Amino acid sequence: MSRRAFAVVSGVALLAACYHPRDTIPAVPVAALPGHAALTVDTSPKSDLRMVPTEAYVRTYLALFGGLAPLELQKRARGADGAQLFDTWGDYLATLGLPDYKTDLPRARETNALMLATFERLGAALCDRAVEHDLRGSKPRVVFDFDAPKELDVTAFTPRFDVLHRTFLGYPEKLAPGRAARFFDLYAKTLTRHAGDAGKTGKDKPKLAPNEAAWAVVCEGLVRHPEFHLY
Numbered sequence: 001m002s003r004r005a006f007a008v009v010s011g012v013a014l015l016a017a018c019y020h021p022r023d024t025i026p027a028v029p030v031a032a033l034p035g036h037a038a039l040t041v042d043t044s045p046k047s048d049l050r051m052v053p054t055e056a057y058v059r060t061y062l063a064l065f066g067g068l069a070p071l072e073l074q075k076r077a078r079g080a081d082g083a084q085l086f087d088t089w090g091d092y093l094a095t096l097g098l099p100d101y102k103t104d105l106p107r108a109r110e111t112n113a114l115m116l117a118t119f120e121r122l123g124a125a126l127c128d129r130a131v132e133h134d135l136r137g138s139k140p141r142v143v144f145d146f147d148a149p150k151e152l153d154v155t156a157f158t159p160r161f162d163v164l165h166r167t168f169l170g171y172p173e174k175l176a177p178g179r180a181a182r183f184f185d186l187y188a189k190t191l192t193r194h195a196g197d198a199g200k201t202g203k204d205k206p207k208l209a210p211n212e213a214a215w216a217v218v219c220e221g222l223v224r225h226p227e228f229h230l231y
Helices: 003-018 054-064 070-084 089-096 113-134 154-169 179-193 210-223
Strands: none
Touching (some): 054 089, 089 113, 179 210
């Protein structure tokens, strides 16, 4: 054996002699530690749910209507219904919590039921007008960016609902298990309730077709969802 080979073998033998398995520390349950026999997890909310600032909602509604200016949005939202669906921005300033400098009204510091009802009224106006704009061949579609056949099963409903879910709540509907099925039930019941309206004429003819009314109700359900209002 050469000197070099002998040195390598000797080095390996020395390392093998020095090696010993690494010590392992056994796991100890937390409850076995002194003073940790009974532990409670505090899951209570540390602060109340809050509404997003009013200006953020107003910008959101303007964007969902296609990036319109407030006065133009007011005209679109009123449509042929006049004040029955949407009045003027000035009528909502105080209830939305915004300051009104003409009458020296300060900004509202806390939310209230009237404020939430006003946001729902704006949301209803948005959904009704968006249905009329998007589902009757207008381009580009702003909210209902899909076709809306008169009959849908839950399989065909889900990807269309996902479009609305992403628009209003900001994430895919599949991350909220069971929600698509519940909204499809709402859609189907609304469709059934309005099925008899299709043959009406004149003053009795409703503004929205049965499938349009069903999609408007789904839209309003998302606008009223706590995840759209609170954080």
